[in-house]
Amino acid sequence: MPPAASEKVVDDLPVEVQSWIGQRRYTQLGEFDVERGYIFTSCASVQNGNPLYWDEKAAEVITGGPIAPPSMISVWFRPHYWSPGRSEEALALQLHFDLKAQLELPEAVMTDNTIIFHEPVRVGDRLRTTQILRSVSALKKTKLGTGRFWVFDVEIENAQGELCAVETYTGFGYRKE
Template identity: 40%
Template sequence: MTPSDASIDLPEPVAGWVGQLRYQRQAQALVAATNVCALCAAVEDANPAWWDSAVALELLGAEFTPPAMVSSWTRPELWRPDDHSEVMPLQLHYDLKAAFDYPTALVSGFESVFYQPAVLNDRLSSSQLLQKVSAEKTTRLGRGRFWVIEVRYHNQDEALVATEQFDCFGYRREVES
């Protein structure tokens, strides 16, 4: 299943999406200690490096944030008066469901790779990349396609902070007669 496989019949505009960065978005807010504390309180993470800047500087050399928070920094606020976009955090996934007319799609695999930590006061950005799409297949769930989306996170210096890879399956249930 490669993006350049000519035997896979992809409708337009999906064929043009493969290998193209889409939905490049800059975070609305800076990486902030209050958000780190809120997450750590919610999951009862008592790591002193997340709670005390002096400890963070002593242990880590900088005020890093928990790696699991990387995607939270670029997610849109629930509502902002200056943001009228309707882009979802994994919008490309929803675009594919619509393009293939699949009522259901799920994430069957997920992997994060961290290259460098997000530091307090960084402003992160994200972009989505459709890596590949399969031909239609029939599974126990129904008839559909597999696709792989990579989300890339960069800091304000354009340094790669992390990537997330989503392995997905969009499908339509087959009606038994």
């Protein structure tokens, strides 16, 4: 299928990477349910005292029960650092690491993040995610090094198939000068 209008192909990209643009890849179920322990830890890490996350009555009245802070959306699909039977580190945002490997750019940072929030994520949910590459730039030189910018989406749904969020990341993969 040819890329949609919002998806950009750069001529000097390896053919395999070109073929990824617009593809829905790595549809995965999160490794654990949304739970309050992580919600408390996240709120504590930024001193977020919003009663929605600390006061059960507030959560019941305002959101119909406990929900997770929207900004925690990526927490629920990041794999464990280790689990039984796993010999290599599992990586969240595998597409980002695939691009680093395929384009032979050993270092990478994220530069932009956009999140659109739909249905709230509720305690007990198990989320399903899909990664979609939107574009890869030509080679560019920055203060970090020479490399490429890439843009990809992560779509996140709950067990009912309701869209909870769409995250859009811009990554910059580079080689130090």
